[in-house]
Amino acid sequence: MARITAGVSTSHVPAIGAALDNGKSGDDYWKPVFAGYDFSKEWIAREKPDVVILVFNDHATAFSLELIPTFAIGCAESYAPADEGWGPRPVPVVKGDPDLAWHLAEKLIQDDFDMTIINKMDVDHGLTVPLSLMFGQPQEWPCKVIPLAVNVVQFPPPSGKRCLALGRAIRRAVESYPEDLKVMVFGTGGMSHQLQGPRAGLINSEFDNAFLDTLVNDPEAQAAVPHIDYVREAGSEGIELVMWLIMRGALSDEVRQVHRFYHVPASNTAVGHLILEDTGS
């Protein structure tokens, strides 16, 4: 049977990808950001997931305003890195797992989550930056990836409660898959940041750190936090943090926090990162 062994969450700031791609990861500005992932690279090289379900949001790349799916799951064979206006990132093509992805889509829909199916999509920094942070710069990504895109661009995004429940449904769906696979769930985006208007540059480390504590120890309480609190306290783009609840929901109540990292700034954004191993039954 397939099982979820761990969850990872991380910010997906585009400038991090650009720094890595342009050989600037050793610069004074970027060094502390990448240092926060040294442990993570060693850890994931040891843990070797077969598949990562990667929860992210598209940033007006694959989805314009023509179609705005709230939850969409990638069922394709592969996904090309997108050209976001300055050429595609020089990273490997992302290999999917259509067998598991279609299984998840069917199970989730039957479990009352009305997923949109994606058969073709280019993936932007929201998906590729977390892979780079966790795996570095390999010739090929060492595992298959199932993209799970969440709308956080058009207000309102799904509620925290709904995200937590989707994570739990993903867990049930993975556990009903017969193949013996080691699956991890990545929740990405955040932490506090605002990219728009006169309040651009907002950072709230107190909110971010309380979020990290509560997400790990009392996910139900975090799921009950309304959108307005994220927007007010963590900035208009800080709302991306609801995606981390999908990762948390996919794990059992008992988790072991093996890594936690927080740093300000990466360009306009606070960087947060967690690794949680599932210790439940």
Add this chain to the structure above:
Amino acid sequence: MTDKPYHDIPGTIVFDAEQSRKGFHLNQFCMSLMKAANREAFKADERGYLDQWPMTEAQKQAVLERDWNGMLELGGNIYFTAKLAATDGLSFQQVAAMMSGVSQPEYAAMMLAGGRSVEGNRSKKEPR
């Protein structure tokens, strides 16, 4: 227009239904700049390119003047207007500095010092 709780947040426009409806063509124009050929066509004749889109005159003027906050007020979404910024060769941080009314070095220094504080920035009712 109904009163929404997030209208109380200073310096922030939440991209809700109202903004999305107002800004549909403006944002789709921005989206078109994802293609290199369209970027060239826009750069060669900005007004002519804009006139192909059923945008309001105010939206077109905001684009021509690179009034970044004005575009957001008229229904633009930051992830879409960022494509116009990329067409101009601007970094996200340069645009963020312009939107918050400071120079890029001042903005970068603010970020290095921990970012813009939420104190005094939560509510329009708060003393600033």
